[in-house]
Structures are given as C-alpha cells and as structure tokens.
Amino acid sequence: MSEIERLGVVGAGFMGSGIAESCARAGLEVVVFEPEGPPLERSRAGIERSIARAVGRGKLAEEDGEALVDRITWTTEIEDLQRVDGVVEAIIEDARVKGSLFKKLDALLPDARFLASNTSSIPIAEIASWTRRPERVLGLHFFSPVPVMSLVEIVVGYDTHEDVVALAEDLSRDIGKHPVITKDRSGFIVNFLLVPYLMAAIRMFQDGFAAREDIDEAMKQGCGHPMGPLTLADFIGLDVLYAIGDSLYEEFKQPEYAPPPLLKRMVVSGAHGRKSGRGFYDYDSAPTPTKAIA
Numbered sequence: 001m002s003e004i005e006r007l008g009v010v011g012a013g014f015m016g017s018g019i020a021e022s023c024a025r026a027g028l029e030v031v032v033f034e035p036e037g038p039p040l041e042r043s044r045a046g047i048e049r050s051i052a053r054a055v056g057r058g059k060l061a062e063e064d065g066e067a068l069v070d071r072i073t074w075t076t077e078i079e080d081l082q083r084v085d086g087v088v089e090a091i092i093e094d095a096r097v098k099g100s101l102f103k104k105l106d107a108l109l110p111d112a113r114f115l116a117s118n119t120s121s122i123p124i125a126e127i128a129s130w131t132r133r134p135e136r137v138l139g140l141h142f143f144s145p146v147p148v149m150s151l152v153e154i155v156v157g158y159d160t161h162e163d164v165v166a167l168a169e170d171l172s173r174d175i176g177k178h179p180v181i182t183k184d185r186s187g188f189i190v191n192f193l194l195v196p197y198l199m200a201a202i203r204m205f206q207d208g209f210a211a212r213e214d215i216d217e218a219m220k221q222g223c224g225h226p227m228g229p230l231t232l233a234d235f236i237g238l239d240v241l242y243a244i245g246d247s248l249y250e251e252f253k254q255p256e257y258a259p260p261p262l263l264k265r266m267v268v269s270g271a272h273g274r275k276s277g278r279g280f281y282d283y284d285s286a287p288t289p290t291k292a293i294a
Contacts, residue, residue, distance in 0.1 A: 002170035004113065005029060008084035010101065012043035012074065014275070015118055016090035018146025021047050024071040025147070026175040031073045031080055040074040047072065050147065081109060086171070088140055090118040093243045098122060099130035106131035114164050116140040120191055120240065121247035124157035124184045134159035138168060141188060142177075144236070152177040153188045186251040187244065195245050196256040198236075199263075201229035205280070206262040212280050230280040234273035242267045 005028060009020045012034040020030045020043070034040050051068060054060040060068075073080065081087060087105055089098065098117060105115055114136050117127050128134035139155025152172045156165055165181065172179035182188045187195060201215055210218075216228020233241050242264065248257035266272075266279065273279035 002167055002174050004085045004167070004171050004174075006031070006084045008033065008081040008087040008109075008112075009090065010034075010081075010087060010105070011090035011118075012039040013090065014046075015142065015144060015146065016088075017043040017046050018144065019088055019090060019118065019142055020072055021050060021068075022142075022146050022175050022177070024068045027071070028175070029071050029073075031075060031084055033075055033078055033081055035076055035078075037076055040076065044069075044072075044074055078104070078108065081105070084109070084112060086112050086114040086116065086167075088116045088118055090142075093119060093122065093240065093247075095122045095126055098127050102127050102137065103130040106133060112136070113167055114138060116168065118142055120188075121186050121244045123186065124155050124160070128157050128159060135161040136164050138164055139184070139188070140168060140172070141190075143190070150176070150178045151190070152179045153190065154179050154181050155184050155188055156181060157184045187248045187257075191244050192248070195241070195248055198229050198233050198241060199245055199256060199258070199260060202233065202263050203260045205230060206260050234279035234281055234283075237273050237275055238263060238279050239267050239272045 007023050007028050007030050009016050009030060009032045012032050016032060020032050024030050032040065032043060048069060051060065051065040055062050055065045087109065089101060091097065091101065098119065102115055109115070115131065117124065117139050118141055119127070119139060120141065124137060124139045128137035131137055134157065137157055138160045139153065139157070141153035141155060143149035143151050154165060154168045154172065169179045180189060204210060204215055205212055212230050216231050219225045219228045227235070242259045245257050245259040270276055271278045274283050277283050
C-alpha cells in the first residue's frame with residue numbers, strides 16, 4: 001500500500017478527469033485544479049456520466065457512485081492543493097508551460113511526496129529542472145481512457161529518487177493499474193514503439209496506397225488489433241500525435257518519427273480526430289472506438 005491518501009490533479013481535461021476518477025474509485029481523496037471554471041464543470045459532468053453508466057450496468061452501487069464523486073473536489077484555487085500528498089499534472093504538451101507550473105507547485109507544496117507529469121513525450125529532466133527538488137519529480141504516464149486502460153508508465157528522471165519511484169509503483173497498484181518502469185527518453189516505451197507504426201499508416205494513406213478502411217481492417221483482421229491505426233490516431237488526438245512525433249523526431253532525428261505533411265495539414269485545419277468530430281473519419285457517422293492508447 002502507498003502512503004498517498006490525498007492526490008492533487010492539475011488539469012481537468014479528458015486525461016485529468018480520468019486520473020481523478022480512477023483514484024477516487026480506489027478510495028483516494030482527489031483535488032482537481034483548473035484556473036477557469038468551465039473545464040471543471042465539464043470534468044464533473046463527465047465523471048458523473050461515467051459513474052451513472054457504471055451504476056446502470058450494475059458495476060457500481062448507486063451509493064458507492066455518490067461517495068466516489070464526493071471524494072473529488074474541483075477548484076479554481078491552486079492553494080487548495082496545499083494539503084495533498086502528491087500531484088499529477090495533465091495539462092497541455094508544452095515544456096515551458098509545464099515547467100512554469102512545476103516551479104509554482106514546487107514552491108507551494110514543500111511537503112508533497114512527489115510531483116508527477118502525465119506527459120507523453122517531454123523529458124522529465126527538463127520539467128524537473130524548473131524545481132529546487134528534482135529528486136521528487138517523475139513521470140506517471142496514464143493511457144486513455146484512464147478508467148479502462150490498466151497501464152501506467154513510471155518515468156524515472158535523471159535525479160528521481162528511488163523511494164519516489166517505489167511510492168509511485170505502490171500508488172499505481174493501489175488504484176488498480178499495472179506499472180512499468182522506463183528511463184527518461186522521449187516516447188518512453190509505448191509511444192517509442194507505437195508512433196512509427198501510426199506514422200507509417202498515415203503515410204500509406206497520404207500516398208494513396210490503400211483506403212483508410214482497408215488499412216484499419218488489415219491490422220485488425222491480420223494482427224488482431226482491437227482497432228486500426230487511423231482509428232487509433234483519431235482517438236489519441238491528431239494534435240497530440242503530431243506533438244509526440246515532433247518530440248521524438250527532435251530527440252532521435254530518425255525519419256520514422258517525423259509527422260507526415262498530411263498530419264500537419266489536418267492539425268492546423270482543426271481536424272484533431274474524435275474530440276473535434278473529424279479526423280481520418282467523420283465522427284458524426286463513424287463508430288466511436290472504446291479503447292485507445294494516448
């Protein structure tokens with residue numbers, strides 16, 4: 001069992017809300033911080049819908065669902081994080097924005113056991129360099145949708161202390177996740193292997209080699225994947241995928257990580273996949289996937 005009883009989550013988007021729900025399901029008290037009210041309202045509504053579905057399917061008793069929501073506090077005041085035992089950040093994939101936040105959290109929370117980032121690709125050492133105690137900074141990379149996906153990548157920064165890593169492993173197991181340990185390099189384990197596959201599928205479609213449906217069905221029927229690569233890219237978010245690929249290419253300078261021109265055109269045009277309603281598929285008509293990696 002970990003020593004974490006009260007967790008802070010910075011960022012009330014899809015990932016942050018999923019992390020908050022998963023931790024509250026496991027009995028932790030959770031404080032979700034966002035500087036603006038509307039994202040918090042959407043977060044609460046989304047979690048309440050998720051709980052209602054679980055109750056409706058008989059997977060959760062109604063009183064347990066109510067207690068779960070009661071364990072989560074949504075706030076626009078960062079000072080409300082002061083009593084947490086640790087923090088997981090799940091905000092925009094921008095190194096300077098994350099760094100500035102961690103500098104503030106480091107000063108605000110001198111007693112927190114760890115400060116973790118859910119980043120998909122930004123080096124933990126770079127984020128930790130903004131703090132005075134880099135030994136308590138690490139990566140906790142969850143996968144989407146968090147309440148469904150069991151994996152957590154624990155990313156060990158250059159200065160991360162082994163006790164902090166052990167605490168993160170215990171916390172991951174406490175909330176029903178399977179932790180794996182990875183060194184601090186762009187992409188970690190999963191995206192280091194996954195992104196070249198997705199980029200290859202996008203290049204194949206871009207070059208007119210095969211139809212989108214045939215690319216996806218080939219990998220589903222031929223490799224037993226639960227969804228094809230273009231559907232998966234849409235579910236991850238094409239803007240997120242572009243940022244991860246760009247980060248991987250910047251670090252390794254290997255062409256298989258470079259985002260294809262089509263992906264850039266789609267991102268700048270607002271076609272970000274499922275969350276924007278259009279990507280490689282139109283989500284007014286295409287089926288909605290139920291599992292994905294992010």
